[in-house]
Amino acid sequence: METGVISTAADLPLDARVRLIYDGVDLVLKTYAPELLVLEDLYSEYRFPRTALLMAHARGVICLAARQREVTVLALAPAEVKRAIAANGAASKAQIQTGVQRLLGLAAAPRPSHIADALALALTGFSRRGGRLR
């Protein structure tokens, strides 16, 4: 299992940030040639509209990279992922970390929580495609 985070400096212009995200995702897709890319659905209502809009820019270039490499994109609602991993659509970040740790038999909970969230998405996508979560 490989995990990672693509980070960009908040003070870079948006076009530079989306390019870094695109290049990072494209490299992952090129390296691992996955069958599936799982993304979190954007809520239609956000408490932080500015954050949601920034995330949607990133999401746009991630979808583009997937499409260009012919990788299927699956978008899952956060509540759906929480139910699959922690049997509770309103599970906390800590519950997701514990659930992911248990399902993958990891010695420690994945940190930062972004990585647990990504693994939770991947596991739920795997399960949707017929894989079995223990």
Place this chain on the structure above:
Amino acid sequence: METGVISTAADLPLDARVRLIYDGVDLVLKTYAPELLVLEDLYSEYRFPRTALLMAHARGVICLAARQREVTVLALAPAEVKRAIAANGAASKAQIQTGVQRLLGLAAAPRPSHIADALALALTGFSRRGGRLR
């Protein structure tokens, strides 16, 4: 002067739509090699959050295409553009169409209004970079 609209079918999956937009914009940038690409700033508060989020996906891949072709991106607030074109930060679509028609000496107002909006952005960007609007 060349104008155009890149359209995608609403029933296509998001990854297919962003790819069409990216390919369309990339072709324009490759063909015309502009110095500047002007985009409308996204409002931080929208009446239609779902539309704003979809637009942000498109905006992400447009910024990416610009960055990859080393074209400077300038984002302008709608009110700023309206002031530059129609001397009124709350100008109507019709006023923008008339303003663009007058500034460019066109025989008719540009239609659809998307094209007038794009020309208004381009003219305002041109003016910001030291160009002179009549």
